[in-house]
Amino acid sequence: MNAITSTPADTLGGVPTPEPVVLLEKVTKAFGPAMALADLNLRVPSGQITVLLGPNGAGKTTAIRTITGAFSPDSGVIKVFGLDPTMQGREVRSRCGVVSAKPSLYDRLSGQDNLRYSAELHGLGRGPGVDARIAHCARRFGIDEALDNQVGGYSTGMKTRLALARSILHQPELLLYDEPTSGLDPESSHAVLELIREMTNDGSTVMMCTHLLLEAEGLADQVVILQDGSDIIDGSPDALTKRFWPEAMVRLSTDDPVALDALAHHEGVVAYERADHVATLRLDRPERIPDLVFALTAAGSRVTRVEPHEPTLEDLYFAVRQASGHTRLGAVDGSTV
Numbered sequence: 592m593n594a595i596t597s598t599p600a601d602t603l604g605g606v607p608t609p610e611p612v613v614l615l616e617k618v619t620k621a622f623g624p625a626m627a628l629a630d631l632n633l634r635v636p637s638g639q640i641t642v643l644l645g646p647n648g649a650g651k652t653t654a655i656r657t658i659t660g661a662f663s664p665d666s667g668v669i670k671v672f673g674l675d676p677t678m679q680g681r682e683v684r685s686r687c688g689v690v691s692a693k694p695s696l697y698d699r700l701s702g703q704d705n706l707r708y709s710a711e712l713h714g715l716g717r718g719p720g721v722d723a724r725i726a727h728c729a730r731r732f733g734i735d736e737a738l739d740n741q742v743g744g745y746s747t748g749m750k751t752r753l754a755l756a757r758s759i760l761h762q763p764e765l766l767l768y769d770e771p772t773s774g775l776d777p778e779s780s781h782a783v784l785e786l787i788r789e790m791t792n793d794g795s796t797v798m799m800c801t802h803l804l805l806e807a808e809g810l811a812d813q814v815v816i817l818q819d820g821s822d823i824i825d826g827s828p829d830a831l832t833k834r835f836w837p838e839a840m841v842r843l844s845t846d847d848p849v850a851l852d853a854l855a856h857h858e859g860v861v862a863y864e865r866a867d868h869v870a871t872l873r874l875d876r877p878e879r880i881p882d883l884v885f886a887l888t889a890a891g892s893r894v895t896r897v898e899p900h901e902p903t904l905e906d907l908y909f910a911v912r913q914a915s916g917h918t919r920l921g922a923v924d925g926s927t928v
Contacts, residue, residue, distance in 0.1 A: 610673065612637050612765055612796045613658055618667030620653055620820075627653040628664070629820040635765075635813075640788070640797040642807040644908060645817035651800035652692070653820070655767050658798075659684055671765070685713070688758030692770035694750065698743030702734060702753050705742055706760060713761040728756040732786060748779035755786065759795075766790055768799040772806060784810055804905045814904070816911050823915045832902050835910045838862075839877035843887070844869045844896030850887055857886060869896065 613635035620628040628650050635641045643651045656662040658671055660680025669676055676683040697705050706725045707717070715721050729735040732752040737745065742753065751771065758766060768787065772780035788810060790797050801807055807814065815825040824831065838861050845851055851870045855863035859879035863872050872883070880899060887894050902910075 609637060611635055612672060613798065614668070614670040615654070615657070616668040618654075618657060618664045618669060620657060620662060620664050627820050628657070630667070631817075631820060632822050633815060633825075635796060635798050637796050638791055638794060639812035640791055640799060640810055641813040641815060642811035643798070643800045643815050643817055644802070644804065644807060644904075646802055648819075649802075649817040650820035651802075651817060652769050654817075655689070655769050655798070655800060658767065659687060659689060685761070686764045688761070688763035688766045690751075690754045690758050690766075690768045690771050692773045694754035694757075696742050696750055696753060698741065700742060701739055702729065702742055702745070703738040705753060706738070706757055709757045710760055715761060724760060725756075728759055729753075731759075732756045733782070747774040748776065748783075751775060751779070751783060755783065759790070764795060766795050766797045768797065770801055771799065772801075772803070780806070804903075804908055808904045811904075814907075816908065818912065818915075824911050828904060828907065831907055831911070835907060835914070836902050838873040838875060839879070840871065840873050840900035840902075841877075841880050841883070842869055842871050842896060842898040842900060843883060843894065845887055845892040845894050847887075847890070847892040850890040850892035853890070854883055854886065857883060871900075 611634040613633060615631055615633040618628050618631045619626070631650065631654060633654065643654065645651055653662060657664050657669055658676060660676030660683055663677045671683045672686060674683050697708070700708070703725065706729065707721070710721050710725065711717065715724070725738075726735060729738050732755050734749055734752045734756060737749060742750065745753065751774075755771070758768075766787075771787065772783050775783065784806060787797060787799065799807075799810075811828055813825065814828055814831060816823045826834075843851065843854070845868065848865065848868060851865055851868070854860060854870065854872060857879075859875045859882070861873040861875055863870060865871070874880070877899065880897065884894055884897055
């Protein structure tokens with residue numbers, strides 16, 4: 592069942608947990624016969640980067656649009672800053688900065704005028720103070736030297752940077768980024784992701800959608816994996832990794848398969864398999880690795896490979912999908928299970 596059956600509300604192990612910036616409980620949203628969100632549960636903690644992962648059509652964009660109040664849910668509860676975006680959408684949106692996969696910009700206006708217009712929409716007005724704020728945001732995203740140029744002449748990367756600069760003009764508390772590196776080259780993507788990480792250093796909360804696993808690697812404080820509009824699992828990458836790979840793993844290679852096979856009975860080895868001259872071992876703890884190498888050398892074997900295995904987010908993603916069968920597995924180190 593895809594439902595929240597938590598410990599007493601807002602507690603974890605009996606200790607009160609901070610109120611999330613975003614809370615979705617059993618949210619559904621359909622467009623005709625197509626179910627976009629199906630009992631979606633989501634908690635976005637303050638000051639962290641929460642990444643929604645999932646294939647195209649998993650419901651990531653629809654989730655963001657319900658959070659801003661652009662879509663009203665068919666059922667369920669949505670709270671953003673403790674407010675209902677369906678009823679208090681204007682107040683919610685005033686505290687959010689949003690960048691869509693294809694941000695809407697005015698191509699016939701300069702970058703400067705795009706940002707000035709956005710500043711007025713957010714009630715910042717005009718004048719030297721606003722211009723200074725615009726200059727600061729543009730400089731932060733590396734587009735200050737292009738502000739006088741028409742946006743129609745910007746590259747895809749420059750337009751994304753302009754949209755990101757626009758999203759922080761009014762100093763929002765919550766940043767919602769939907770596929771922020773869509774269409775960017777690898778260098779621009781890396782730069783944009785580094786800038787997104789900086790946002791949390793200023794105290795902002797970031798929620799980002801992506802179907803590119805490498806984007807979230809090393810960036811996400813919390814991962815939520817979606818499929819068919821439902822949350823399969825959520826938690827920190829470290830906690831999720833430990834759940835699926837509780838034992839340490841190492842790959843060893845030598846010129847002596849017999850010596851390798853002897854490691855299957857070594858103390859601390861939980862599981863052993865070998866393909867040709869490469870063995871993969873699961874251990875009760877990583878501190879066993881030097882002992883294994885010593886055992887091989889003591890047997891006169893020449894060690895050609897010692898490779899501790901650190902599961903990637905891609906490994907985790909596919910392990911979760913395989914284990915779940917697209918049903919909810921529960922939260923890890925969060926307040927929902």
